[in-house]
Amino acid sequence: MVSPRCAALAFATALLATSGQAQEAAGLQPREGDFVIGSFRFQSGEVLQNLRLHYTTLGVPKRDAQGQVTNAVLILHGTGGSGRQFFRPQFAGVLFIAGGLLDPAKYFIILPDDIGHGKSSKPSDGLRARFPHYDYHDMVAAEHALVTDGLHVNHLRLVMGTSMGCMHSFMWGEEYPDFVDALMPLACEPMQISGRNRIWRKMLIDGIRNDPAWHDGNYRNEPQMALRIAADMLAIAGSAPRLMQKEYPTQADADRFLEDFTAKELASLDANDILYQVDSSRDYDPSADLGKIRAHVMWVNSADDFINPPDLGIAEGLAAKIPHGRYVVIPASDQTHGHGTHTWAAVWKSYLAELLEETGG
Secondary structure (H helix, E strand, C coil): CECCCCCCECCCCCCHHHHHHHHHHHCCCCEEEEEEEEEEECCCCCEEEEEEEEEEEECCCCECCCCCECCEEEEECCCCCCHHHHHCHHHHHHHCCCCCCCCCCCCEEEEECCCCCCCCCCHHHCCHHHCCCCCHHHHHHHHHHHHHHHCCCCCEEEEEEECHHHHHHHHHHHHCCCCEEEEEEECCCCCCCCHHHHHHHHHHHHHHHCCHHHHHHCCCCCCHHHHHHHHHHHHHHCCCHHHHHHHCCCHHHHHHHHHHHHHHHHHHCCHHHHHHHHHCCCCCCCHHHHHHCCCEEEEEEECCCCCCCHHHCCHHHHHCCCCCEEEEEECCCCCCECEHHHHCHHHHHHHHHHHHHHCCC
C-alpha cells in the first residue's frame, strides 16, 4: 500500500508536473507510454482483449557485450497507487537526483501502473464489475510482459516495491529467479494475508458489497456509504501514531484531519476500483517458495506499521528461508510514517546503498 494519502492504500495524487526537482537534477525528462497486451488471460480464466499497461521511465537501458541490460530498475507501487507516486519529493528528491542512489543518468528506471491502477486498464474504464477479477499473479505476469516484450529489457538490476509492490517483489524473486540481481521489498510480509491484516481488508470489501447503492457494481452514482467505509479503513491502516499525535494534538485537529481526508477520498475513489484492488491479494502466499529466491534481498519494514507489525515475530522465520536475505526493522521515530515509511527514502536509503554495493555497485 502506498503512502501518498496517509500511506496504506491511498491513491497517488501527485502528477508528473510535481517532479521538477528530480527531473532538473537528473537532466532528464520522464517518458510515458502504454503497452497493450492482446488477449490477456487471467488466473480466473477471464480474458481481456486489450490489457493496457501504462508506464513511466527515466534514463536509458545499457547493455553489456552479450546484449544483457545491466542497469534496469523496476519500482512497483502499492495498492491504490501508481508509478507517479514515486515522483514525490520524499522519494524522487532523495533517489532520482544527480549522484543519487538511483540517478537516472546511471539507471534505467521503470515505473508501471499495475492492472486496475492509475492509467492502466481498470474497472472504472467502463466494464465495472465485468472487469476480470485479477490477482497478484496476473499483475506480476503483466509487469514481466511490460519489461520484456514492451521495453525489451532482458535483465533487472533491482526490483524494489512498496506495500503491494513489496509483495510483488518477493513473487518476482520466486517466479523469475535468474532475471533479477537484487530485491528490496519495503513494508510487507511474504505470507498469506491473515489476522488483523485480512480483517480490515475484509471489512472494506464487505462495506462496499453490502451497500445497497452498490448494485453488484452497476451503480449509477458512487455508493457513498461504501466509500466512507473504505476511506475510514484507509485512514486507520495508513496511520502512524506518533506522527498523527504530533500533527493533530487536539480533538479539533484530529476531527478536522478526518473531515478533510474523507472529503478527498470521496471525491476521487471509485468503489469498484478500490474493491478490486484490495481483493487482488486474496491468493497471495509466497512463503513456501522463499528458498527459490537467488537474488540478494534487503527486506525493510518499520516498527510503527499498522499493517505489518513486527511484534508478531513472524518475519524473522520467513527471512531465514531466503538464501541471501536480510530483514531490517526501522525503529519508530519522528522520521517514520507508519506503513508509509516505505516512501520516505531518507529513512532507509542506507540499506539500499548496502544492497547495491553488495550486488555490484
